[in-house]
Amino acid sequence: MTKxxxxxxxxxxxxxxEYDITPRSIRFYEEQGLLSxxxxxxxxIYCNKDRVRLKLILRGKRLGFSLAEVKTLFDLYDTHLNSAAQLETMLELTEQKRAVLNQQLEDIQxxxxxxxxxxxRCREELAELKRGKLA
Structure with missing residues (x-):
C-alpha cells in the first residue's frame, strides 16, 4: 500500500x-466496468473505493449474484445521492436469490x-441375496 x-x-x-484472487480476475472486473x-x-493504481468494490464483488459472487447484478447496484449507488434506490434493489435481488435457493434446497432434499x-432397496436386495447364498 502506498499513499x-x-x-x-x-x-x-x-x-x-489480499483477496486471494488472480490479477487476471481483477482486470476482468475492470473490463466489466466494476472497477476503474x-x-x-x-x-x-487502485484507491480505497476500488478496494471496497472488489470486496463487494467477491461477496456478491459468494452470495450467488451475477456480475451484472453487482454492476446494477454500483450504478445505482453512483447515480443516486440517497441509498433508498440501491437498498430497494438489493432487497428485490435478495428476495429473488432466496427464492432460487429455497427451490434448490427443496430439489436437493x-x-x-x-x-x-x-x-x-439396494441394501435389502443385497441382504436377501446373501441370505439366499447362506441358506
Missing part, C-alpha cells in the same frame, strides 16, 4: 494477494430422499 494525495493506494498485485483504477503509464430409497 497518493494522502489516500491509500494499492497495486493489482496487492489486491490480488487510475493509471500511471501501464500501471493500475427431494433428491436426497430418492437416494435414501434407492440405497435402502
Amino acid at each position: 497518493h494525495n494522502n489516500e491509500p493506494t494499492f497495486t493489482i498485485g496487492e489486491l490480488a494477494k 483504477p487510475k493509471r500511471t503509464g501501464q500501471n493500475r 427431494m433428491l436426497m430422499s430418492e437416494l435414501d430409497e434407492v440405497e435402502a
Whole structure:
C-alpha cells in the first residue's frame, strides 16, 4: 500500500494477494466496468473505493449474484445521492436469490430422499441375496 494525495493506494498485485484472487480476475472486473483504477503509464493504481468494490464483488459472487447484478447496484449507488434506490434493489435481488435457493434446497432434499430409497432397496436386495447364498 502506498499513499497518493494522502489516500491509500494499492497495486493489482496487492489486491490480488489480499483477496486471494488472480490479477487476471481483477482486470476482468475492470473490463466489466466494476472497477476503474487510475493509471500511471501501464500501471493500475487502485484507491480505497476500488478496494471496497472488489470486496463487494467477491461477496456478491459468494452470495450467488451475477456480475451484472453487482454492476446494477454500483450504478445505482453512483447515480443516486440517497441509498433508498440501491437498498430497494438489493432487497428485490435478495428476495429473488432466496427464492432460487429455497427451490434448490427443496430439489436437493427431494433428491436426497430418492437416494435414501434407492440405497435402502439396494441394501435389502443385497441382504436377501446373501441370505439366499447362506441358506
